[in-house]
Amino acid sequence: xxxxxxxxxxDNPNDEALTLRALKKGHVMNPVVVVRDGAExxxxxxxxxxxxxxxxxxxxxxxxxxxxxxxxDGLDVLKAIRADExxxxxxxVVLTSSAEDQDMVNSYSLGANSYxxxxxxxxxxxxxxxxxxxxxxxxxxxxxxxxxx
Amino acid sequence: MPEGNNxxxxxxxxxxxxxxxxxxxxxxSTLATAVDRELSRRGLDSMAVHANRFLDAIIENIPxxxxxxxxRRLAFQRFNRAGEQLLGTSRSQLIGKNDYDFxxxxxxxxxxxxxRATLSSKTLLDILEEPIExxxxxxxxxxxxxxxxxxxxxxIFLLGISEDIxxxxxxxxxxxxxxxxAEAASRELEAFSYSVAHDLRAPLRAIDGFSQALLxxxxxxxxxEGRGFLNRxxxxxxxxxxxxxxxxxxxxxxRSELRRVSVDVSALAQASASRAxxxxxxxxxxxxxxxxxxxxxxxxxxxxxxxNLLANAWKFTRHxxxxxxxxxxxxxxxxxxxxxxxxxxxxxxxxxxxxFGVFQRLHTAxxxxxxxxxxxxxxxxxxxxGGRIWAIGAVxxxxxxxxxxxxxxxxxxxR
Numbered sequence: 405x406x407x408x409x410x411x412x413x414x415d416n417p418n419d420e421a422l423t424l425r426a427l428k429k430g431h432v433m434n435p436v437v438v439v440r441d442g443a444e445x446x447x448x449x450x451x452x453x454x455x456x457x458x459x460x461x462x463x464x465x466x467x468x469x470x471x472x473x474x475x476x477d478g479l480d481v482l483k484a485i486r487a488d489e490x491x492x493x494x495x496x497v498v499l500t501s502s503a504e505d506q507d508m509v510n511s512y513s514l515g516a517n518s519y520x521x522x523x524x525x526x527x528x529x530x531x532x533x534x535x536x537x538x539x540x541x542x543x544x545x546x547x548x549x550x551x552x553x
Numbered sequence: 554m555p556e557g558n559n560x561x562x563x564x565x566x567x568x569x570x571x572x573x574x575x576x577x578x579x580x581x582s583t584l585a586t587a588v589d590r591e592l593s594r595r596g597l598d599s600m601a602v603h604a605n606r607f608l609d610a611i612i613e614n615i616p617x618x619x620x621x622x623x624x625r626r627l628a629f630q631r632f633n634r635a636g637e638q639l640l641g642t643s644r645s646q647l648i649g650k651n652d653y654d655f656x657x658x659x660x661x662x663x664x665x666x667x668x669r670a671t672l673s674s675k676t677l678l679d680i681l682e683e684p685i686e687x688x689x690x691x692x693x694x695x696x697x698x699x700x701x702x703x704x705x706x707x708x709i710f711l712l713g714i715s716e717d718i719x720x721x722x723x724x725x726x727x728x729x730x731x732x733x734x735a736e737a738a739s740r741e742l743e744a745f746s747y748s749v750a751h752d753l754r755a756p757l758r759a760i761d762g763f764s765q766a767l768l769x770x771x772x773x774x775x776x777x778e779g780r781g782f783l784n785r786x787x788x789x790x791x792x793x794x795x796x797x798x799x800x801x802x803x804x805x806x807x808r809s810e811l812r813r814v815s816v817d818v819s820a821l822a823q824a825s826a827s828r829a830x831x832x833x834x835x836x837x838x839x840x841x842x843x844x845x846x847x848x849x850x851x852x853x854x855x856x857x858x859x860x861n862l863l864a865n866a867w868k869f870t871r872h873x874x875x876x877x878x879x880x881x882x883x884x885x886x887x888x889x890x891x892x893x894x895x896x897x898x899x900x901x902x903x904x905x906x907x908x909f910g911v912f913q914r915l916h917t918a919x920x921x922x923x924x925x926x927x928x929x930x931x932x933x934x935x936x937x938x939g940g941r942i943w944a945i946g947a948v949x950x951x952x953x954x955x956x957x958x959x960x961x962x963x964x965x966x967x968r
Contacts, residue, residue, distance in 0.1 A: 425766060523758075
Protein backbone atom coordinates (compact mmCIF):
# COMPACT_ATOMS: atom_id res chain seq x y z
CA UNK A 405 0.00 0.00 0.00
CA UNK A 406 2.83 2.35 0.82
CA UNK A 407 3.77 2.83 -2.81
CA UNK A 408 0.44 4.44 -3.50
CA UNK A 409 0.74 8.16 -4.08
CA UNK A 410 -1.10 10.99 -2.37
CA UNK A 411 -1.69 14.04 -4.55
CA UNK A 412 -1.70 17.25 -2.51
CA UNK A 413 -3.15 20.28 -4.33
CA UNK A 414 -2.09 23.27 -2.23
CA ASP A 415 -0.89 26.74 -3.20
CA ASN A 416 0.15 28.02 0.22
CA PRO A 417 3.75 26.92 1.02
CA ASN A 418 3.13 27.12 4.79
CA ASP A 419 0.06 24.91 4.51
CA GLU A 420 2.03 22.58 2.27
CA ALA A 421 4.81 22.24 4.85
CA LEU A 422 2.30 21.81 7.68
CA THR A 423 0.29 19.20 5.78
CA LEU A 424 3.44 17.22 4.96
CA ARG A 425 4.48 17.46 8.61
CA ALA A 426 1.03 16.40 9.77
CA LEU A 427 1.10 13.42 7.41
CA LYS A 428 4.47 12.40 8.85
CA LYS A 429 3.22 12.90 12.43
CA GLY A 430 0.15 10.88 11.56
CA HIS A 431 2.45 8.07 10.36
CA VAL A 432 1.33 8.31 6.76
CA MET A 433 4.38 7.16 4.84
CA ASN A 434 3.05 7.22 1.28
CA PRO A 435 4.88 9.36 -1.26
CA VAL A 436 3.24 12.76 -1.73
CA VAL A 437 3.17 14.66 -4.99
CA VAL A 438 2.50 18.38 -4.48
CA VAL A 439 0.96 20.55 -7.19
CA ARG A 440 0.35 24.23 -6.56
CA ASP A 441 -2.68 25.25 -8.60
CA GLY A 442 -5.77 23.73 -10.19
CA ALA A 443 -4.38 23.72 -13.71
CA GLU A 444 -1.25 21.87 -12.59
CA UNK A 445 -3.41 19.37 -10.71
CA UNK A 446 -5.31 18.50 -13.88
CA UNK A 447 -2.07 18.42 -15.93
CA UNK A 448 -0.67 15.91 -13.46
CA UNK A 449 -3.81 13.79 -13.34
CA UNK A 450 -4.11 13.62 -17.10
CA UNK A 451 -0.32 13.49 -17.76
CA UNK A 452 -0.22 16.47 -20.05
CA UNK A 453 1.78 19.68 -20.58
CA UNK A 454 4.50 19.93 -17.91
CA UNK A 455 3.47 16.53 -16.54
CA UNK A 456 3.25 14.74 -19.90
CA UNK A 457 6.28 12.67 -19.00
CA UNK A 458 5.20 11.48 -15.57
CA UNK A 459 5.24 7.83 -14.56
CA UNK A 460 2.13 6.29 -16.14
CA UNK A 461 2.15 3.28 -13.86
CA UNK A 462 1.78 5.50 -10.84
CA UNK A 463 -1.20 4.63 -8.70
CA UNK A 464 -3.03 7.40 -6.86
CA UNK A 465 -4.60 6.57 -3.52
CA UNK A 466 -6.22 9.86 -2.61
CA UNK A 467 -6.27 13.51 -3.66
CA UNK A 468 -6.12 16.19 -0.97
CA UNK A 469 -7.71 19.20 -2.60
CA UNK A 470 -7.72 22.81 -1.41
CA UNK A 471 -10.69 24.85 -2.69
CA UNK A 472 -9.19 28.28 -3.15
CA UNK A 473 -6.55 27.78 -5.80
CA UNK A 474 -4.93 29.90 -8.49
CA UNK A 475 -5.98 29.47 -12.14
CA UNK A 476 -8.61 26.71 -11.73
CA ASP A 477 -10.30 26.57 -8.35
CA GLY A 478 -10.78 23.40 -6.34
CA LEU A 479 -14.45 22.89 -7.22
CA ASP A 480 -13.68 23.04 -10.94
CA VAL A 481 -10.81 20.59 -10.47
CA LEU A 482 -13.23 18.28 -8.67
CA LYS A 483 -15.75 18.66 -11.48
CA ALA A 484 -13.11 17.75 -14.07
CA ILE A 485 -11.99 14.71 -12.01
CA ARG A 486 -15.54 13.40 -11.74
CA ALA A 487 -16.29 14.06 -15.41
CA ASP A 488 -13.42 11.96 -16.72
CA GLU A 489 -13.65 8.18 -17.00
CA UNK A 490 -9.99 7.80 -15.98
CA UNK A 491 -10.30 9.71 -12.71
CA UNK A 492 -13.92 9.63 -11.69
CA UNK A 493 -13.46 6.90 -9.05
CA UNK A 494 -10.49 8.53 -7.32
CA UNK A 495 -11.12 9.43 -3.67
CA UNK A 496 -11.03 13.21 -3.26
CA VAL A 497 -10.76 14.80 0.19
CA VAL A 498 -11.45 18.51 0.25
CA LEU A 499 -9.02 20.13 2.67
CA THR A 500 -9.85 23.79 3.10
CA SER A 501 -10.04 26.85 5.34
CA SER A 502 -13.67 27.41 4.53
CA ALA A 503 -16.48 26.51 6.89
CA GLU A 504 -19.10 28.04 4.59
CA ASP A 505 -22.05 25.69 4.20
CA GLN A 506 -22.14 26.51 0.52
CA ASP A 507 -18.58 25.24 -0.06
CA MET A 508 -19.39 22.04 1.79
CA VAL A 509 -22.64 21.48 -0.12
CA ASN A 510 -20.95 22.24 -3.44
CA SER A 511 -18.05 19.91 -2.66
CA TYR A 512 -20.26 17.01 -1.73
CA SER A 513 -22.67 17.53 -4.59
CA LEU A 514 -19.74 17.52 -7.02
CA GLY A 515 -18.69 14.17 -5.59
CA ALA A 516 -16.12 14.90 -2.89
CA ASN A 517 -15.60 11.89 -0.60
CA SER A 518 -14.77 13.93 2.50
CA TYR A 519 -14.66 17.53 3.55
CA UNK A 520 -12.19 18.63 6.19
CA UNK A 521 -11.77 22.13 7.49
CA UNK A 522 -8.13 22.77 8.30
CA UNK A 523 -8.06 23.60 11.99
CA UNK A 524 -5.78 26.34 13.29
CA UNK A 525 -4.68 24.11 16.17
CA UNK A 526 -1.88 22.03 14.68
CA UNK A 527 -2.52 19.11 17.04
CA UNK A 528 -6.10 18.89 15.82
CA UNK A 529 -4.79 19.03 12.26
CA UNK A 530 -2.42 16.11 12.93
CA UNK A 531 -5.33 14.16 14.39
CA UNK A 532 -7.51 14.91 11.36
CA UNK A 533 -4.76 13.87 8.96
CA UNK A 534 -4.05 10.71 10.98
CA UNK A 535 -7.69 9.65 10.76
CA UNK A 536 -7.75 10.62 7.11
CA UNK A 537 -4.69 8.45 6.43
CA UNK A 538 -6.10 5.59 8.44
CA UNK A 539 -9.31 5.65 6.46
CA UNK A 540 -8.24 6.47 2.91
CA UNK A 541 -4.88 4.72 2.92
CA UNK A 542 -5.51 1.68 5.11
CA UNK A 543 -9.18 0.85 5.49
CA UNK A 544 -10.72 2.04 2.26
CA UNK A 545 -10.66 -0.49 -0.58
CA UNK A 546 -10.49 0.79 -4.16
CA UNK A 547 -10.37 -1.06 -7.47
CA UNK A 548 -6.71 -1.69 -8.03
CA UNK A 549 -5.54 -0.24 -11.28
CA UNK A 550 -2.99 2.37 -12.26
CA UNK A 551 -4.05 5.82 -13.20
CA UNK A 552 -3.47 5.48 -16.92
CA UNK A 553 -4.37 8.39 -19.11
CA MET B 554 -99.35 86.14 0.50
CA PRO B 555 -96.37 84.66 -1.34
CA GLU B 556 -97.22 81.41 0.38
CA GLY B 557 -100.72 81.34 -0.97
CA ASN B 558 -99.45 82.33 -4.40
CA ASN B 559 -96.86 79.51 -4.29
CA UNK B 560 -99.47 77.05 -3.27
CA UNK B 561 -101.80 77.97 -6.10
CA UNK B 562 -98.90 77.80 -8.54
CA UNK B 563 -97.81 74.46 -7.28
CA UNK B 564 -101.38 73.24 -7.63
CA UNK B 565 -101.24 74.33 -11.25
CA UNK B 566 -97.91 72.59 -11.69
CA UNK B 567 -99.34 69.49 -10.04
CA UNK B 568 -102.15 69.42 -12.54
CA UNK B 569 -99.65 69.57 -15.41
CA UNK B 570 -97.43 66.98 -13.76
CA UNK B 571 -100.40 64.64 -13.46
CA UNK B 572 -100.82 64.81 -17.23
CA UNK B 573 -97.13 64.11 -17.94
CA UNK B 574 -97.54 60.37 -17.55
CA UNK B 575 -99.85 60.32 -20.51
CA UNK B 576 -97.32 62.03 -22.82
CA UNK B 577 -95.28 60.15 -25.40
CA UNK B 578 -91.46 60.27 -25.25
CA UNK B 579 -91.40 62.59 -28.24
CA UNK B 580 -93.87 65.00 -26.64
CA UNK B 581 -91.88 64.97 -23.40
CA SER B 582 -88.70 65.87 -25.26
CA THR B 583 -90.50 68.74 -27.04
CA LEU B 584 -91.88 69.90 -23.72
CA ALA B 585 -88.44 69.80 -22.06
CA THR B 586 -86.97 71.92 -24.86
CA ALA B 587 -89.84 74.38 -24.49
CA VAL B 588 -89.36 74.59 -20.72
CA ASP B 589 -85.60 75.18 -21.20
CA ARG B 590 -86.31 77.92 -23.74
CA GLU B 591 -88.85 79.57 -21.47
CA LEU B 592 -86.40 79.44 -18.51
CA SER B 593 -83.65 81.13 -20.46
CA ARG B 594 -86.09 83.74 -21.92
CA ARG B 595 -86.86 84.74 -18.36
CA GLY B 596 -83.10 84.92 -17.59
CA LEU B 597 -83.09 81.76 -15.47
CA ASP B 598 -80.66 78.79 -15.74
CA SER B 599 -81.89 76.03 -18.00
CA MET B 600 -81.95 72.41 -16.82
CA ALA B 601 -78.97 71.68 -19.08
CA VAL B 602 -77.01 74.52 -17.46
CA HIS B 603 -77.84 73.15 -14.01
CA ALA B 604 -76.61 69.70 -14.98
CA ASN B 605 -73.49 71.17 -16.56
CA ARG B 606 -72.62 73.24 -13.52
CA PHE B 607 -73.02 70.19 -11.30
CA LEU B 608 -70.75 68.15 -13.57
CA ASP B 609 -68.22 70.98 -13.82
CA ALA B 610 -68.00 71.26 -10.06
CA ILE B 611 -67.10 67.59 -9.87
CA ILE B 612 -64.64 67.65 -12.74
CA GLU B 613 -62.99 70.83 -11.56
CA ASN B 614 -62.21 69.38 -8.14
CA ILE B 615 -60.85 66.01 -9.17
CA PRO B 616 -57.08 66.06 -8.46
CA UNK B 617 -56.23 64.25 -11.70
CA UNK B 618 -56.10 65.86 -15.12
CA UNK B 619 -59.41 65.36 -16.96
CA UNK B 620 -59.91 66.21 -20.61
CA UNK B 621 -62.51 65.57 -23.28
CA UNK B 622 -61.71 65.56 -26.98
CA UNK B 623 -64.15 65.30 -29.86
CA UNK B 624 -63.87 61.98 -31.62
CA ARG B 625 -63.35 63.38 -35.11
CA ARG B 626 -60.66 66.06 -34.83
CA LEU B 627 -59.41 65.12 -31.35
CA ALA B 628 -59.62 68.80 -30.37
CA PHE B 629 -60.00 69.60 -26.66
CA GLN B 630 -63.60 70.21 -25.59
CA ARG B 631 -63.24 70.24 -21.85
CA PHE B 632 -60.38 70.58 -19.46
CA ASN B 633 -60.09 70.80 -15.67
CA ARG B 634 -58.02 72.79 -13.18
CA ALA B 635 -55.67 69.90 -12.31
CA GLY B 636 -54.91 69.64 -16.03
CA GLU B 637 -54.16 73.35 -16.29
CA GLN B 638 -51.78 73.10 -13.35
CA LEU B 639 -50.10 70.01 -14.75
CA LEU B 640 -49.50 71.40 -18.25
CA GLY B 641 -49.00 75.00 -17.16
CA THR B 642 -51.48 76.04 -19.87
CA SER B 643 -54.90 77.62 -19.35
CA ARG B 644 -57.98 75.98 -20.79
CA SER B 645 -58.79 79.01 -22.89
CA GLN B 646 -55.57 78.32 -24.80
CA LEU B 647 -56.38 74.63 -25.10
CA ILE B 648 -60.05 74.39 -26.01
CA GLY B 649 -60.51 73.83 -29.75
CA LYS B 650 -56.83 72.97 -30.29
CA ASN B 651 -55.25 69.52 -30.56
CA ASP B 652 -52.11 67.80 -29.26
CA TYR B 653 -49.95 68.98 -32.16
CA ASP B 654 -50.48 72.57 -31.07
CA PHE B 655 -48.86 71.98 -27.67
CA UNK B 656 -46.61 68.94 -27.61
CA UNK B 657 -43.50 67.77 -29.49
CA UNK B 658 -44.43 65.87 -32.65
CA UNK B 659 -43.53 62.40 -31.37
CA UNK B 660 -45.55 62.91 -28.19
CA UNK B 661 -48.57 64.28 -30.07
CA UNK B 662 -48.38 61.30 -32.42
CA UNK B 663 -48.28 58.93 -29.46
CA UNK B 664 -51.25 60.60 -27.73
CA UNK B 665 -53.42 60.64 -30.85
CA UNK B 666 -52.55 57.05 -31.77
CA UNK B 667 -53.79 56.00 -28.32
CA UNK B 668 -56.89 58.18 -28.75
CA ARG B 669 -57.71 56.55 -32.11
CA ALA B 670 -57.10 53.08 -30.70
CA THR B 671 -59.48 53.77 -27.83
CA LEU B 672 -62.17 55.16 -30.14
CA SER B 673 -61.95 52.33 -32.67
CA SER B 674 -61.90 49.57 -30.05
CA LYS B 675 -64.68 51.35 -28.10
CA THR B 676 -63.13 50.12 -24.85
CA LEU B 677 -61.15 51.67 -22.05
CA LEU B 678 -57.39 51.93 -22.62
CA ASP B 679 -55.09 51.92 -19.60
CA ILE B 680 -51.70 53.53 -20.27
CA LEU B 681 -49.61 52.78 -17.20
CA GLU B 682 -46.83 55.22 -18.02
CA GLU B 683 -46.49 57.98 -20.58
CA PRO B 684 -44.11 60.95 -20.68
CA ILE B 685 -45.49 64.41 -21.36
CA GLU B 686 -43.64 67.65 -22.05
CA UNK B 687 -45.17 70.49 -20.01
CA UNK B 688 -44.27 74.09 -19.27
CA UNK B 689 -43.00 72.74 -15.93
CA UNK B 690 -40.72 70.17 -17.56
CA UNK B 691 -41.16 66.49 -18.34
CA UNK B 692 -43.83 64.71 -16.30
CA UNK B 693 -44.98 61.09 -16.23
CA UNK B 694 -48.66 60.18 -16.39
CA UNK B 695 -50.80 57.16 -15.73
CA UNK B 696 -53.67 57.72 -18.15
CA UNK B 697 -56.99 56.07 -18.78
CA UNK B 698 -58.72 56.81 -22.06
CA UNK B 699 -62.43 56.10 -22.31
CA UNK B 700 -64.61 56.31 -25.44
CA UNK B 701 -67.92 58.11 -24.99
CA UNK B 702 -70.49 56.66 -27.38
CA UNK B 703 -73.66 58.17 -28.82
CA UNK B 704 -77.08 56.47 -28.79
CA UNK B 705 -76.08 54.45 -31.86
CA UNK B 706 -72.96 53.16 -30.16
CA UNK B 707 -70.63 55.34 -32.22
CA UNK B 708 -67.83 57.21 -30.42
CA ILE B 709 -68.41 60.94 -30.22
CA PHE B 710 -66.02 61.96 -27.46
CA LEU B 711 -62.85 60.75 -25.86
CA LEU B 712 -62.54 61.12 -22.10
CA GLY B 713 -59.06 61.14 -20.64
CA ILE B 714 -58.06 60.87 -16.97
CA SER B 715 -54.39 61.30 -16.17
CA GLU B 716 -52.70 60.89 -12.83
CA ASP B 717 -49.32 62.58 -12.41
CA ILE B 718 -46.99 59.79 -11.26
CA UNK B 719 -43.71 61.70 -11.69
CA UNK B 720 -42.92 61.85 -7.96
CA UNK B 721 -44.01 58.28 -7.37
CA UNK B 722 -41.79 57.14 -10.23
CA UNK B 723 -38.87 59.08 -8.81
CA UNK B 724 -39.40 57.52 -5.38
CA UNK B 725 -39.65 54.06 -6.92
CA UNK B 726 -36.48 54.62 -8.93
CA UNK B 727 -34.71 55.81 -5.77
CA UNK B 728 -35.92 52.70 -3.95
CA UNK B 729 -34.66 50.45 -6.73
CA UNK B 730 -31.29 52.21 -6.67
CA UNK B 731 -31.11 51.91 -2.87
CA UNK B 732 -31.99 48.24 -3.06
CA UNK B 733 -29.34 47.63 -5.71
CA UNK B 734 -26.76 49.49 -3.63
CA ALA B 735 -27.70 47.46 -0.56
CA GLU B 736 -27.44 44.24 -2.52
CA ALA B 737 -24.06 45.24 -3.90
CA ALA B 738 -22.86 46.05 -0.38
CA SER B 739 -24.18 42.73 0.84
CA ARG B 740 -22.39 40.85 -1.96
CA GLU B 741 -19.22 42.73 -1.12
CA LEU B 742 -19.60 41.81 2.54
CA GLU B 743 -20.08 38.21 1.54
CA ALA B 744 -16.92 38.23 -0.56
CA PHE B 745 -15.13 39.95 2.32
CA SER B 746 -16.33 37.38 4.86
CA TYR B 747 -15.27 34.61 2.56
CA SER B 748 -11.77 35.92 2.17
CA VAL B 749 -11.61 36.60 5.92
CA ALA B 750 -12.52 32.98 6.51
CA HIS B 751 -9.80 31.75 4.18
CA ASP B 752 -7.02 34.24 4.11
CA LEU B 753 -6.90 35.29 7.75
CA ARG B 754 -6.90 31.73 9.00
CA ALA B 755 -3.99 30.60 6.83
CA PRO B 756 -1.33 32.69 8.62
CA LEU B 757 -2.78 31.63 11.97
CA ARG B 758 -2.31 28.01 11.00
CA ALA B 759 1.31 28.81 10.18
CA ILE B 760 1.86 30.59 13.53
CA ASP B 761 0.32 27.75 15.47
CA GLY B 762 1.81 24.95 13.38
CA PHE B 763 5.38 26.22 13.26
CA SER B 764 5.32 27.15 16.95
CA GLN B 765 4.36 23.57 17.61
CA ALA B 766 7.08 22.35 15.22
CA LEU B 767 9.62 24.51 17.06
CA LEU B 768 8.50 23.06 20.38
CA UNK B 769 8.71 19.52 19.10
CA UNK B 770 11.90 19.65 17.07
CA UNK B 771 13.91 22.31 18.91
CA UNK B 772 12.27 22.40 22.34
CA UNK B 773 15.47 21.06 23.88
CA UNK B 774 17.45 24.20 23.08
CA UNK B 775 14.81 26.43 24.74
CA UNK B 776 14.30 26.93 28.46
CA UNK B 777 10.90 26.79 30.15
CA GLU B 778 10.30 30.49 29.53
CA GLY B 779 11.04 30.09 25.81
CA ARG B 780 8.67 27.15 25.54
CA GLY B 781 6.12 29.18 27.49
CA PHE B 782 6.34 31.97 24.92
CA LEU B 783 5.71 29.51 22.13
CA ASN B 784 2.67 28.18 23.95
CA ARG B 785 1.39 31.74 24.31
CA UNK B 786 1.85 32.22 20.56
CA UNK B 787 -0.19 29.12 19.92
CA UNK B 788 -2.94 30.14 22.35
CA UNK B 789 -3.15 33.61 20.79
CA UNK B 790 -3.37 32.19 17.28
CA UNK B 791 -6.17 29.89 18.40
CA UNK B 792 -7.98 32.77 20.15
CA UNK B 793 -7.87 34.79 16.98
CA UNK B 794 -9.16 31.85 14.97
CA UNK B 795 -12.16 31.63 17.33
CA UNK B 796 -12.69 35.36 17.00
CA UNK B 797 -12.76 35.07 13.22
CA UNK B 798 -15.23 32.19 13.43
CA UNK B 799 -17.49 34.19 15.75
CA UNK B 800 -17.40 37.20 13.44
CA UNK B 801 -18.21 35.02 10.47
CA UNK B 802 -21.08 33.56 12.41
CA UNK B 803 -22.38 37.05 13.15
CA UNK B 804 -22.25 37.98 9.48
CA UNK B 805 -23.96 34.70 8.60
CA UNK B 806 -26.83 35.61 10.94
CA UNK B 807 -27.29 38.78 8.91
CA ARG B 808 -27.16 37.07 5.56
CA SER B 809 -29.15 33.88 5.97
CA GLU B 810 -32.77 33.71 4.91
CA LEU B 811 -35.43 33.91 7.62
CA ARG B 812 -37.92 31.02 7.54
CA ARG B 813 -40.63 31.17 10.19
CA VAL B 814 -42.06 27.89 11.40
CA SER B 815 -43.70 26.83 14.62
CA VAL B 816 -40.75 26.19 16.94
CA ASP B 817 -40.87 24.11 20.12
CA VAL B 818 -38.95 26.64 22.21
CA SER B 819 -38.88 24.44 25.31
CA ALA B 820 -37.16 21.63 23.39
CA LEU B 821 -34.82 24.05 21.70
CA ALA B 822 -33.80 25.60 25.02
CA GLN B 823 -33.30 22.12 26.48
CA ALA B 824 -30.94 21.22 23.61
CA SER B 825 -28.99 24.45 24.09
CA ALA B 826 -28.80 23.81 27.84
CA SER B 827 -27.37 20.33 27.23
CA ARG B 828 -24.71 21.85 24.99
CA ALA B 829 -23.83 24.43 27.60
CA UNK B 830 -23.65 21.73 30.27
CA UNK B 831 -21.18 19.78 28.09
CA UNK B 832 -18.96 22.86 27.80
CA UNK B 833 -18.84 23.19 31.62
CA UNK B 834 -18.98 19.54 32.70
CA UNK B 835 -18.10 20.07 36.36
CA UNK B 836 -20.55 22.92 36.88
CA UNK B 837 -23.74 21.95 38.70
CA UNK B 838 -26.77 23.99 37.70
CA UNK B 839 -30.38 23.80 38.79
CA UNK B 840 -32.15 24.22 35.44
CA UNK B 841 -35.81 25.00 34.94
CA UNK B 842 -37.38 25.32 31.52
CA UNK B 843 -41.06 26.24 31.22
CA UNK B 844 -42.91 23.49 29.35
CA UNK B 845 -44.99 24.09 26.24
CA UNK B 846 -43.24 27.21 24.94
CA UNK B 847 -43.77 27.84 21.25
CA UNK B 848 -42.81 30.61 18.87
CA UNK B 849 -43.27 31.38 15.19
CA UNK B 850 -39.63 31.89 14.31
CA UNK B 851 -36.68 30.62 12.32
CA UNK B 852 -35.69 27.45 14.17
CA UNK B 853 -32.01 27.58 13.27
CA UNK B 854 -31.60 31.24 14.13
CA UNK B 855 -33.56 30.88 17.35
CA UNK B 856 -31.29 28.04 18.43
CA UNK B 857 -28.36 30.44 17.98
CA UNK B 858 -30.10 32.76 20.47
CA UNK B 859 -30.57 30.05 23.10
CA UNK B 860 -27.11 28.56 22.50
CA ASN B 861 -25.56 31.92 23.25
CA LEU B 862 -27.81 32.96 26.13
CA LEU B 863 -27.56 29.60 27.89
CA ALA B 864 -23.81 29.29 27.31
CA ASN B 865 -23.53 32.73 28.91
CA ALA B 866 -25.78 31.71 31.80
CA TRP B 867 -23.60 28.68 32.44
CA LYS B 868 -20.43 30.72 32.09
CA PHE B 869 -21.49 33.52 34.44
CA THR B 870 -22.81 31.20 37.15
CA ARG B 871 -19.55 29.25 37.19
CA HIS B 872 -18.44 30.84 40.46
CA UNK B 873 -21.96 30.87 41.95
CA UNK B 874 -22.93 28.39 44.63
CA UNK B 875 -26.43 27.04 44.07
CA UNK B 876 -26.49 28.19 40.44
CA UNK B 877 -30.00 28.48 39.02
CA UNK B 878 -30.90 29.05 35.38
CA UNK B 879 -34.46 29.55 34.21
CA UNK B 880 -36.05 29.75 30.76
CA UNK B 881 -39.63 30.94 30.44
CA UNK B 882 -42.00 33.40 28.88
CA UNK B 883 -44.30 36.17 30.01
CA UNK B 884 -46.80 38.45 28.31
CA UNK B 885 -46.21 42.14 27.98
CA UNK B 886 -48.60 44.36 26.00
CA UNK B 887 -50.10 41.30 24.30
CA UNK B 888 -46.66 40.25 23.16
CA UNK B 889 -44.89 37.06 24.13
CA UNK B 890 -41.57 37.79 25.81
CA UNK B 891 -39.06 34.97 26.32
CA UNK B 892 -36.49 35.20 29.06
CA UNK B 893 -33.33 33.47 30.23
CA UNK B 894 -32.55 34.20 33.86
CA UNK B 895 -29.54 33.28 36.00
CA UNK B 896 -28.29 34.09 39.47
CA UNK B 897 -24.67 34.47 38.41
CA UNK B 898 -22.17 37.32 38.19
CA UNK B 899 -24.72 39.75 36.77
CA UNK B 900 -23.80 43.18 35.45
CA UNK B 901 -24.09 46.86 36.26
CA UNK B 902 -27.26 48.30 34.65
CA UNK B 903 -25.21 51.41 33.80
CA UNK B 904 -23.60 49.33 31.08
CA UNK B 905 -26.80 47.59 29.93
CA UNK B 906 -26.68 49.30 26.52
CA UNK B 907 -23.13 48.10 25.92
CA UNK B 908 -24.05 44.45 26.35
CA PHE B 909 -25.12 43.92 22.75
CA GLY B 910 -22.31 45.79 20.95
CA VAL B 911 -19.72 43.85 18.96
CA PHE B 912 -16.49 43.36 20.96
CA GLN B 913 -18.10 44.96 24.04
CA ARG B 914 -17.23 43.08 27.19
CA LEU B 915 -18.15 43.84 30.77
CA HIS B 916 -15.70 41.34 32.24
CA THR B 917 -11.96 40.90 31.82
CA ALA B 918 -10.74 37.84 29.97
CA UNK B 919 -9.25 36.47 33.19
CA UNK B 920 -12.64 36.66 34.98
CA UNK B 921 -14.75 35.26 32.16
CA UNK B 922 -13.41 34.37 28.73
CA UNK B 923 -15.26 35.45 25.60
CA UNK B 924 -15.00 37.29 22.30
CA UNK B 925 -17.69 39.91 22.86
CA UNK B 926 -19.55 38.77 19.76
CA UNK B 927 -22.12 36.36 21.21
CA UNK B 928 -24.71 38.88 22.38
CA UNK B 929 -24.21 40.98 19.25
CA UNK B 930 -25.09 37.86 17.30
CA UNK B 931 -28.14 37.24 19.50
CA UNK B 932 -29.31 40.81 18.98
CA UNK B 933 -28.84 40.46 15.22
CA UNK B 934 -31.06 37.37 15.18
CA UNK B 935 -33.75 39.04 17.28
CA UNK B 936 -33.69 42.12 15.04
CA UNK B 937 -33.97 39.91 11.96
CA UNK B 938 -37.23 38.64 13.49
CA GLY B 939 -38.45 42.21 14.04
CA GLY B 940 -38.14 41.64 17.79
CA ARG B 941 -36.50 43.45 20.72
CA ILE B 942 -33.95 42.31 23.26
CA TRP B 943 -33.00 43.85 26.57
CA ALA B 944 -31.44 42.79 29.84
CA ILE B 945 -31.85 43.52 33.52
CA GLY B 946 -29.42 42.64 36.22
CA ALA B 947 -27.20 43.75 39.07
CA VAL B 948 -23.63 42.95 39.97
CA UNK B 949 -23.51 39.68 41.91
CA UNK B 950 -27.26 39.16 41.60
CA UNK B 951 -27.56 37.56 38.21
CA UNK B 952 -28.89 38.66 34.86
CA UNK B 953 -32.14 38.26 32.93
CA UNK B 954 -32.21 38.51 29.16
CA UNK B 955 -35.63 39.19 27.63
CA UNK B 956 -36.51 39.13 23.97
CA UNK B 957 -39.39 38.94 21.51
CA UNK B 958 -39.44 37.36 18.06
CA UNK B 959 -43.06 38.00 17.12
CA UNK B 960 -42.18 40.62 14.54
CA UNK B 961 -44.44 43.32 15.96
CA UNK B 962 -41.68 45.64 14.74
CA UNK B 963 -40.60 45.30 11.15
CA UNK B 964 -38.94 42.11 10.05
CA UNK B 965 -35.58 42.79 8.47
CA UNK B 966 -34.63 41.42 5.10
CA UNK B 967 -31.63 39.13 5.02
CA ARG B 968 -29.56 40.17 2.10
